[in-house]
Amino acid sequence: MGRGREETGGNWGARRVAGLALMLVGVIFFTPLLTVRGEPIWAGSDELPSGTLPIQWDIQSDARDKGRVVRLAMPDGSVQSMTMEDYLFSVVAAEMPAKFELEALKAQACAARTYTVGKQLSGPSDHPDADVCTDTACCQAYISPEEAAANWGDQAEEYTQKIQQAISETDGLGVLYQGQPIQAVFFSSAPGYTVDAVEVWGNQVDYLTSVASPEGEEVPNYHSQVTMTREQVEQAIMDTYPGADLSGAPESWFGQPVTNQGGTVSSILVGGITLTGGQVRTLFSLRSACFTVAWNGENFVFSVTGYGHGVGMSQYGANAMAKQGSSYEDILTWYYSGTQVDLLW
Secondary structure (H helix, E strand, O other): OOOOOOOHHHHHHHHHHHHHHHHHHOOOOOOOOOOOOOOOOOOOOOOOOOOOOOOOOOOOOOHHHHHHHEEEEOOOOOOOEEEEHHHHHHHHHHHHHOOOOOHHHHHHHHHHHHHHHHHHHOOOOOOOOEEOOOOOOOOOOOOOOHHHHHHHHHEEEEHHHHHHOOOHHHEEEEEEEEOOEEEOEEEEEEOEEEEOOOHHHHHHOOOOOEEOOOOOOOOOOEEEEEEEEEHHHHHHHHOOOOOOOOOOOHHHOOOOOEEEEOOOEEEEOOEHHHHHHHHHHHHHOOOOOOOOEEEOOOOEEEEEEEEEEEOOOOOOHHHHHHHHHHHHHHHHHHHOOOOEEEEEE
16 A cells, blocks of 8 residues: 555655755656546536635645645647645546536546546657647646636535545645656546456556456436437447448447456457457547447347446546545545555656
């Protein structure tokens, strides 16, 4: 297990001194070259109540997040500089429901902080004048405090303070593997197990391996269906994979899928071409790569479980673990195998 802010005495003092020394000499970390992350929570949320922004920020924070600057590329092309503390508030508010357990929100704060530091240290990117952006296809989700408060309605003050507490109580902490910050990817919900990174992106990453994940029917839209006509499926396949053979009957277009222990599709024949579950998910806009497909004589029906790419920390799984008594350190070191929680700078 990693060690966090609950450490006391000489060991923690030594770690703080060591962390400061590392910062002063400018130690450079290296991270894996993945760039994929989780889905924003506001997409498809059931209800978005209105309210006003609470002004109070009562919870005291240490100086690490307040002292680190994040340059954020905005949708209008401008770049805004803000503290890590302020940036993380908007990321956590966008990425995880504020009603979740505090320990789950702490885990999300650590993952988001780690991801951000990795972006800062990885060199030139799609936005060379900024560290991160608000495009979820590139970086992390982002919502302004005002927008978040409007969505939270009457619970805006409670949720504001709760997320600020999650950030404050994990100040400067992140997830390390062999002393280096990891690529802390995350997603919404898993169908019993997470997925190895190599199955999704083709890169083997030691700390991004499949683990059991305890969420289930409490997840909104945990089971979903996508229905498509023969013509829609044919066009989608041939536009992307023109070498596919769809000359047979529709029920022959999809082969028997190869699945992992959680039911996520590792590979499947589509028109004679072997595709990964992730490729099929993208091709037909499915919520996850845990799916079955059937031809009912008129349409193709995809039955899907979970939401997201499936790699790294499951957010609903994190909340289920927190409800069972797990700390944020327990959660992070479970989903990111062989890691520890420690200071990032």
